[in-house]
Amino acid sequence: MKIGVLGAGQLGRMLALSAYPLGHQMRFLALSEEDPSSLLGKTYINSKADVIKLFSDDSDVVTYESENTDVSIVRDVSKKSNVFPSERSLHLTQHRGREKELLCELNIPCAPYQIVNSVSELQNAIKSIGLPAILKTTRDGYDGKGQFHIKFESQIDEAWGHMSGNESILEGFVKFERELSLIAVRGLDGSLKYYPLVENTHHEGILRLTVAPAQNISKSLQKKAEGYMHSLINEIDHVGVLTIELFDSKDELIVNEIAPRVHNSGHWTIEGAQTSQFENHIRAITNSPLGETSIKHQFNAMINIIGEYGATQKVLETENAHLHLYDKEERQDRKLGHITITSNSFDALNKSIDSLKEYLP
Numbered sequence: 003m004k005i006g007v008l009g010a011g012q013l014g015r016m017l018a019l020s021a022y023p024l025g026h027q028m029r030f031l032a033l034s035e036e037d038p039s040s041l042l043g044k045t046y047i048n049s050k051a052d053v054i055k056l057f058s059d060d061s062d063v064v065t066y067e068s069e070n071t072d073v074s075i076v077r078d079v080s081k082k083s084n085v086f087p088s089e090r091s092l093h094l095t096q097h098r099g100r101e102k103e104l105l106c107e108l109n110i111p112c113a114p115y116q117i118v119n120s121v122s123e124l125q126n127a128i129k130s131i132g133l134p135a136i137l138k139t140t141r142d143g144y145d146g147k148g149q150f151h152i153k154f155e156s157q158i159d160e161a162w163g164h165m166s167g168n169e170s171i172l173e174g175f176v177k178f179e180r181e182l183s184l185i186a187v188r189g190l191d192g193s194l195k196y197y198p199l200v201e202n203t204h205h206e207g208i209l210r211l212t213v214a215p216a217q218n219i220s221k222s223l224q225k226k227a228e229g230y231m232h233s234l235i236n237e238i239d240h241v242g243v244l245t246i247e248l249f250d251s252k253d254e255l256i257v258n259e260i261a262p263r264v265h266n267s268g269h270w271t272i273e274g275a276q277t278s279q280f281e282n283h284i285r286a287i288t289n290s291p292l293g294e295t296s297i298k299h300q301f302n303a304m305i306n307i308i309g310e311y312g313a314t315q316k317v318l319e320t321e322n323a324h325l326h327l328y329d330k331e332e333r334q335d336r337k338l339g340h341i342t343i344t345s346n347s348f349d350a351l352n353k354s355i356d357s358l359k360e361y362l363p
């Protein structure tokens with residue numbers, strides 16, 4: 003099939019790398035020729051109506067790689083091609099308030115929240131939610147951008163100033179022990195597969211390390227997370243990969259965010275799982291049977307390469323380490339690539355992580 007991707011970043015690139023062995027062709031709607039996937043398929047540059055039409059006419063099925071994709075583009079493309087995940091998944095996940103509303107309807111735990119549009123609404127929200135709390139823009143946030151951690155009432159004006167007048171959401175601060183995520187894939191026929199829960203370590207809002215599977219996860223905790231995913235993914239009739247980010251707070255799971263796409267915390271699946279998240283997304287949107295999601299190695303880790311390429315030679319020399327670079331220019335806080343480490347011993351995994359510690363903050 004001819005698969006179109008709205009966007010041409012590293013996720014599109016890794017989708018392409020898993021689509022080619024299955025005999026598919028790729029098209030991208032990119033911002034520029036420099037985008038990480040623009041050399042991996044036929045690339046349409048610009049999002050003008052005539053370009054979108056050419057791109058849609060040239061794709062049998064279209065997907066997107068970011069929840070910040072313009073809904074109106076998805077709507078236009080849907081007139082010509084099938085788009086998976088659907089406009090509904092996108093509309094829901096690009097607004098933190100809509101996400102939380104749906105979670106509440108489905109009785110899935112999330113932080114207490116209130117939408118705020120002014121400093122006085124923020125003051126009122128703090129009266130009911132309390133401090134500490136986190137103020138976030140309802141849209142367009144990623145890697146912790148557009149967020150302010152409010153600890154004291156004296157910070158209210160500064161916090162609101164940080165939102166640049168944008169609609170925002172105040173969330174109660176969750177005292178969590180660790181951050182987890184669950185990735186699932188759902189086919190057009192409703193078939194559903196889950197990857198194991200993984201543990202994520204962030205620094206200044208950016209994911210730095212994923213350990214997969216997360217350690218000390220009881221069967222009941224995995225089942226609880228899968229139960230939340232099951233309600234959510236079926237409710238929105240999602241087709242493709244869906245990710246939920248969770249806080250683990252003394253065995254209570256609280257959902258933080260939903261992403262309608264392959265996720266950075268699932269990059270380890272390229273070497274670590276029987277079928278990667280990328281291949282399974284491609285399988286789902288092309289109406290093919292979903293692949294096994296079980297792990298190939300008992301212990302896996304993923305380290306992000308952020309800002310600078312660093313000692314990539316050393317990565318190549320490290321046993322059981324795999325290097326993935328995205329062909330991007332070095333820039334502060336930019337995701338340039340990742341390293342996957344696979345092992346059948348937890349000690350050996352930690353040793354390899356330790357030998358690459360210069361990549362960790």
Ligand code: AMP
Pocket residue numbers: 113136143144145146147173174175176177181204207247258259
């Ligand atoms: P987000 O963009 O929502 O994923 O937030 C980025 C990071 O901020 C998360 O990975 C958490 O470490 C932290 N964070 C976000 N929301 C909360 C919350 N309600 N309580 C505690 N920490 C949070």
